[in-house]
Structure formats: structure tokens, C-alpha cells
Amino acid sequence: PGGGTMTARQVCLGHHWYPYGYARSVVDGDGAPVKPFPAWLDALARRAVADAAGTTPEKDPALAVAPGTAADPAPDPRVPTDPYDIALINFYDGDARMGMHRDSDEKSDAPVVSLSLGDTCVFRFGNPRSRARPYTDVELRSGDLFVFGGPSRQAYHGVPRVYAGTAPPALGLAGRLNITLRVSGFGGG
Numbered sequence: 001p002g003g004g005t006m007t008a009r010q011v012c013l014g015h016h017w018y019p020y021g022y023a024r025s026v027v028d029g030d031g032a033p034v035k036p037f038p039a040w041l042d043a044l045a046r047r048a049v050a051d052a053a054g055t056t057p058e059k060d061p062a063l064a065v066a067p068g069t070a071a072d073p074a075p076d077p078r079v080p081t082d083p084y085d086i087a088l089i090n091f092y093d094g095d096a097r098m099g100m101h102r103d104s105d106e107k108s109d110a111p112v113v114s115l116s117l118g119d120t121c122v123f124r125f126g127n128p129r130s131r132a133r134p135y136t137d138v139e140l141r142s143g144d145l146f147v148f149g150g151p152s153r154q155a156y157h158g159v160p161r162v163y164a165g166t167a168p169p170a171l172g173l174a175g176r177l178n179i180t181l182r183v184s185g186f187g188g189g
Contacts, residue, residue: 012087092121111148116176126158
């Protein structure tokens with residue numbers, strides 16, 4: 001949006017993100033329809049939010065069924081009832097960066113779930129007011145999962161550095177994949 005070129009490459013599932021909006025086709029590319037969002041990613045996101053909220057099935061038997069369904073008599077209000085239906089998958093090589101930004105184009109305020117695979121990165125997690133300090137730099141390694149919701153849902157965040165060549169060798173990946181899961185709140189599938 002500011003005229004710069006993104007250094008991370010991106011593909012989307014469910015809805016295609018383009019600056020300040022979403023579409024069902026790649027409107028700023030080849031116009032192809034967006035690939036569907038798989039149900040197992042919704043389950044992974046819901047489990048991550050429940051774990052972060054401390055209401056895992058082991059701790060709360062009510063979460064042994066799908067949250068927000070008729071079988072769940074008292075869904076945890078921290079676990080969204082609308083399904084996760086957007087995945088932004090960003091690929092970072094050793095030179096890629098992501099500037100400070102907010103995930104604010106969705107109509108839902110459900111927590112964002114971010115899964116890292118491959119190279120370690122510095123994840124800069126800021127505040128909801130500006131791109132400036134205060135922020136905290138956290139190293140995210142392959143397999144790390146980060147959930148941010150509530151007042152932190154609109155926090156600015158970015159990736160100022162990727163440590164090339166740090167991916168687990170067994171993964172067979174050179175670079176970093178970040179899978180960001182979101183609830184669109186758009187309704188109607």
C-alpha cells in the first residue's frame with residue numbers, strides 16, 4: 001500500500017488478502033479462485049486458542065466436543081463460535097522481512113493464530129496504538145505457535161529478521177513458512 005514491494009511471498013486459503021481487503025479470487029494477480037480453507041486448520045486454530053485460554057479438553061471436559069456446537073453446553077467465550085476461514089501463508093527466505101502492521105481487515109475480533117515452520121525469525125510484537133515502541137522481540141522457531149487476541153488482537157507486529165539456515169534439517173525446508181489463521185466474520189461462507 002505504501003509503494004514498497006513485499007519481500008515475503010504469500011498464498012491464501014479461504015479468502016485472498018490484498019491491501020485493505022479480501023476477495024474470493026486473486027484480484028491483484030491472475031484472478032484465479034482462492035483455494036478452500038481446510039477444516040483441519042479450523043480445528044488447529046480452535047485448539048490453539050483453547051490451549052492459550054487454559055481451557056483444553058484435559059482441563060475442561062466441555063471442550064472435548066467442538067466449541068460452539070449444540071453438543072457443547074457452555075462454550076468458552078474466548079474460543080470463537082464462527083469458524084476460522086482464512087489462512088495467509090507467507091514464505092520468507094533469508095532476506096525477507098515484514099514491516100510493522102495490524103491484522104485489521106477482518107470483521108471478526110477472534111484471536112489470530114500464527115504457526116511458524118522452518119527458519120527461526122525475530123517476531124516483533126508491539127502495541128495497538130502505533131508501530132513505534134513499546135514492542136517486544138521474540139524468537140519464533142519451527143513449530144512455535146503464537147496466539148494473540150483480546151486487547152492484543154490489534155497490536156502492530158512484524159518480522160524484522162529471519163535467521164537463514166536454522167530450519168530443522170528433517171523438515172526439508174530452506175526458509176520460513178508462517179501460517180496465520182483468522183476468522184473473517186464475513187458470514188455466508
